[in-house]
Structure formats: C-alpha cells, structure tokens
Amino acid sequence: MIQTVDISGFGGTYEETCQRMLWRGVKFMEKTKPTKEQAKTGAYSEDVLAHAMTKGEPDVTGAMLNATCWHARYIYVFGYEQWLENAKKNNATIYSYPMSKKKTRL
Numbered sequence: 001m002i003q004t005v006d007i008s009g010f011g012g013t014y015e016e017t018c019q020r021m022l023w024r025g026v027k028f029m030e031k032t033k034p035t036k037e038q039a040k041t042g043a044y045s046e047d048v049l050a051h052a053m054t055k056g057e058p059d060v061t062g063a064m065l066n067a068t069c070w071h072a073r074y075i076y077v078f079g080y081e082q083w084l085e086n087a088k089k090n091n092a093t094i095y096s097y098p099m100s101k102k103k104t105r106l
Helices: 012-032 034-039 046-054 064-080 081-087
Strands: 002-005 093-099
Touching: 002 012, 002 081, 012 034, 012 064, 012 093, 034 064, 046 064, 081 093
Parallel strands: none
Antiparallel strands: 002 093
C-alpha cells in the first residue's frame, strides 16, 4: 500500500484509472530520467509521457491525462513526500492505494 492523493474526485473506476496512470508515469520518468527542468517545464515530450501513461487504458479522457501528467511531473521533480505534504495543506483527500507491479507495469 502507498499513500496517494485523490486526483479526479470521481472515485470508482475513473479514479482507479487515474492512479494507474499516475504511478505508471512516475515509474516511466524514473526509468527514462529526464532532467528535472525538462519535467518541470513540460519540455519532456508530452507524447512520450502520455503514451507510457495510457498504455493499456481503453477509456482515457483529456482531463484524466492532464491531471495525472501534472501530478506525475510534480512527484518526479519535487518528490513524493512534498507532493503528499502539499496535498494535505490543500485539504486533498489522501488514501492508501494498493500498489503492485502488475498495476503499474510499463
């Protein structure tokens, strides 16, 4: 289990898809190692990141992709702990997510 932030506010399969995309995106950036500046400014190819995040996801909306890309970039640039801390300061919903390699496979 990992502490995570509710991205969509919709719950159910919509949020579950967002969470899979989020952690897939974080893993992808950790694997491909863009510079922090590239990730921070969006200079890192949106198409490449989007492709990695949506792999195997049949019904991804633009809103899902935009939100999860933002969160994944934030975690990569500033770190997981700061991401959670900022979410708490902004009264975001924090919950435990069952992290598994199967769910976050690249």
